[in-house]
Every structure is written in structure tokens, then in C-alpha cells.
Amino acid sequence: MAQLNFKTLSFNLQNDSLQVTLLNLFSASVPLAEVEEIASFTLVDPHKLQFNHPDQKKAETKFSFLLAKYFEQLKNKLTGNSATYIHRNSGIPLIGNVAFGIAYRESSIIEIKPVTSCNLDCIYCSISEGLSSKKHDFVVEKDYLLEELQILINFVDEPVEIHIGVQGEPFLYEDMFKLISDLQQMEKVQAISIDTNGTLLNKEKIDLLAKNSKLQLNLSLDAIDPEKAKQMAGVKNYNVEHLKSIISYASQKLTVIAAPVLTDSYNNDELEKIIIWVKTLPKQPILGIQNFLKYKPGRNPAKEIPWKKFYALLKELEQKHQIKLKLDKTDFSIKETRELPKPFEEGDIVTAVIKCPDRFKNSVVAAAKDRTISVPDCQYVKDKKIKIKIMRDKHNIFTGRLV
Ligand code: SF4
Numbered sequence: 001m002a003q004l005n006f007k008t009l010s011f012n013l014q015n016d017s018l019q020v021t022l023l024n025l026f027s028a029s030v031p032l033a034e035v036e037e038i039a040s041f042t043l044v045d046p047h048k049l050q051f052n053h054p055d056q057k058k059a060e061t062k063f064s065f066l067l068a069k070y071f072e073q074l075k076n077k078l079t080g081n082s083a084t085y086i087h088r089n090s091g092i093p094l095i096g097n098v099a100f101g102i103a104y105r106e107s108s109i110i111e112i113k114p115v116t117s118c119n120l121d122c123i124y125c126s127i128s129e130g131l132s133s134k135k136h137d138f139v140v141e142k143d144y145l146l147e148e149l150q151i152l153i154n155f156v157d158e159p160v161e162i163h164i165g166v167q168g169e170p171f172l173y174e175d176m177f178k179l180i181s182d183l184q185q186m187e188k189v190q191a192i193s194i195d196t197n198g199t200l201l202n203k204e205k206i207d208l209l210a211k212n213s214k215l216q217l218n219l220s221l222d223a224i225d226p227e228k229a230k231q232m233a234g235v236k237n238y239n240v241e242h243l244k245s246i247i248s249y250a251s252q253k254l255t256v257i258a259a260p261v262l263t264d265s266y267n268n269d270e271l272e273k274i275i276i277w278v279k280t281l282p283k284q285p286i287l288g289i290q291n292f293l294k295y296k297p298g299r300n301p302a303k304e305i306p307w308k309k310f311y312a313l314l315k316e317l318e319q320k321h322q323i324k325l326k327l328d329k330t331d332f333s334i335k336e337t338r339e340l341p342k343p344f345e346e347g348d349i350v351t352a353v354i355k356c357p358d359r360f361k362n363s364v365v366a367a368a369k370d371r372t373i374s375v376p377d378c379q380y381v382k383d384k385k386i387k388i389k390i391m392r393d394k395h396n397i398f399t400g401r402l403v
Pocket of ligand 1: 124126129
């Protein structure tokens with residue numbers, strides 16, 4: 001008998017297929033006939049398969065092969081979008097892409113991105129993420145991410161802040177609590193910050209998070225009026241009262257920044273309401289009002305407010321309500337750090353291997369020299385070798401075009 005245990009996978013049987021769920025959010029379907037080709041099997045519990053096979057190693061290898069084959073059709077359960085699981089045997093490096101892995105911009109704040117996908121659909125979303133997204137998604141194995149991060153931190157050799165700033169809602173990542181507590185244990189990590197819409201949190205989860213003394217939560221709050229808040233979040237079931245209770249509770253346990261995005265002609269009147277509400281709390285969170293900015297991949301529903309006007313508004317509100325609103329560099333301890341060598345530069349011609357689709361249609365992620373390169377206008381053919389001219393190399397985030 002061979003017993004196969006999986007922490008991040010769960011299984012259930014459905015007609016003629018074995019449904020595999022990865023980290024609660026992604027799923028793939030493996031034909032039962034192909035699983036039974038390994039040997040007859042039973043589902044002992046949702047995380048455990050038992051094969052009537054005499055050789056443990058062989059059963060494991062055969063089943064891994066099947067998973068790899070059908071994970072090519074991995075889907076996000078929330079949106080139905082296609083997805084790629086990036087793990088230590090996937091051959092996909094974690095530096096190079098802006099949507100997943102690690103982004104190091106020669107500063108003491110290192111960004112990590114274990115997942116893409118969001119349960120809201122905010123009208124101002126700068127990356128058009130959310131329930132209406134049609135983009136390809138990524139999910140990264142926690143331990144692979146941590147191992148690669150440790151290598152980078154050793155290279156930086158200074159205290160760093162880890163910012164979990166995903167293209168989406170980070171608490172959709174089932175391993176997020178473990179990831180944060182592992183980061184908390186890392187010696188050179190002096191702070192951890194996370195941007196979240198807060199909808200998936202509750203008091204018990206906040207209590208768990210509060211065990212991590214290095215953690216700061218940046219929570220979205222765009223309106224106090226329930227209907228306006230729904231309009232901003234782009235979903236009908238958005239409950240701003242829940243968000244308010246989360247901000248109020250979390251502020252008593254952790255450092256919290258409440259971060260409204262001022263989106264002209266949508267929530268201008270809500271800013272004062274937010275300030276007045278924040279001032280009633282037993283422990284006041286920091287208010288980090290952001291100015292809506294237009295981005296090419298964003299939803300862009302409004303005009304940008306000129307910075308001069310935006311800062312004048314903050315000043316007026318600061319004086320009226322006796323509250324600090326204008327945050328500057330001194331509020332965040334950002335330091336310049338060592339430059340990470342680039343294995344190739346803008347203009348170089350590189351041979352790379354296609355590994356998976358990229359975020360947008362007809363674009364791929366290729367790998368070369370421990371980096372990924374985003375290649376638009378390229379058809380996905382797994383493991384195909386291509387020649388690319390590097391068009392962007394800033395901060396070791398690479399884009400190339402086929403030559
Ligand atoms: S919560 Fe963030 S990622 Fe999600 S739709 Fe809103 S702005 Fe975009």
C-alpha cells in the first residue's frame with residue numbers, strides 16, 4: 001500500500017473525475033481512469049489517498065506526473081480564470097514578474113506576492129483585479145517563496161520590511177497566516193505590512209494575526225455610507241459595517257493604517273465622514289488617504305485630482321479635524337539598499353524557455369538565468385525555447401519581445 005498525504009491539496013470524487021483543490025482557491029480535475037491506471041485507490045480523507053500499489057516512491061512519482069499534467073488546466077474557483085501553481089519544481093523563478101514572487105526595488109522594503117485574485121471589484125482598481133477579471137492567475141508555494149526570499153535577504157544583508165502587496169486580496173491565499181508567522185520568525189525582517197480589503201477577516205483571525213508583533217495591516221475604507229461603500233467596492237454584498245468593526249478591533253491590537261482612495265466625484269463627501277468616525281475609535285488607526293491615479297491596466301473611472309489640490313484638501317481637513325493626514329517618507333523607514341545584479345539588460349538578446357501564460361491574453365512568462373521575463377504577443381507553448389529582446393529591465397522586472 002502506498003499512502004500519499006498532501007497539506008496544500010484536498011480531494012473529492014465527482015462522477016468520473018478526482019477533483020483536486022489547491023489552497024482552497026484553485027482546482028483541477030483529473031480523470032478517474034488515469035488515477036486508477038496507477039492502481040486502485042481509496043480516498044482516506046480529503047488530504048490522503050491510499051493506492052493499492054507495492055512501491056510508495058513509484059506511486060508518488062506517477063501521481064505527481066498526473067497532477068503536473070492536469071494542473072496545466074488549473075482554474076480559479078472564484079472567477080473560473082486559468083491559473084499557474086508556482087512551486088520549487090516548476091522551474092519558474094520568483095524574480096522578474098510584477099504579479100507574483102518577489103519584487104526588490106533596491107530599498108529596504110521588499111514586496112512579496114504569493115497570489116493574484118480578488119473577491120471585490122473596486123471601481124478604481126489600478127490593476128482591474130476582482131470578480132470581473134479575465135486575467136491569468138498565479139499562486140506560489142509558501143516554502144518556495146520563503147526560501148527565495150531568505151536568499152535575497154542574505155544578499156541585502158540589512159534589516160528589511162516585507163510588504164505583502166498582491167494583485168488582489170492577500171487573505172484569499174490559504175497559507176497567508178502561516179506565511180506571516182514564518183516571516184515573523186525571520187531575523188532580518190523587522191517589519192511586515194500587508195494591504196488588504198479586510199472582507200475575509202474576523203475577530204478570531206485578527207487575534208491570530210496580532211501574535212505577530214512585526215505586522216502592520218493596511219485596510220481599505222473608501223466610504224462610510226453603506227451604498228457608497230458598495231459602489232466603491234463594486235459588489236452588492238459589501239458590508240462596510242463589518243469593515244468598520246474590523247478596523248476598530250484590529251487597531252487595538254496591531255498597527256493599522258486605514259487607507260481610503262479619494263476618487264473624484266465618487267467619495268469626496270465620504271472623507272470627512274471617515275475622519276469623524278476614525279476619531280470616535282478607542283484606539284485611532286493612522287489615516288493614509290490616497291489620491292486616485294490613472295494606470296494603463298486600471299479601471300480609471302475618474303479624473304485625477306492634481307497633487308497641489310489634493311494636498312491642500314488634506315491640509316484643510318487636518319486643521320479642521322486636528323488629525324495628521326499627510327504621511328511622508330519619515331512615516332515609513334525606507335532605506336536605499338544594495339543593487340541586485342541583473343543577468344541581462346535592456347537591448348540584450350536572450351534565449352529563454354516559455355513556462356506559463358502571463359497575466360494578459362496572448363502573453364507568456366519565460367525563464368532564463370534565474371529570472372522570469374514577460375513576453376507579450378507570444379503564443380503559449382510549454383517549454384518552447386524562444387529568442388527575446390529585453391525591452392525593460394528596471395528593478396530586475398523584465399519585459400521582452402520576440403525576435
Ligand atoms: S480590493 Fe484591491 S485588488 Fe481588489 S478590486 Fe479592490 S483595489 Fe483591486
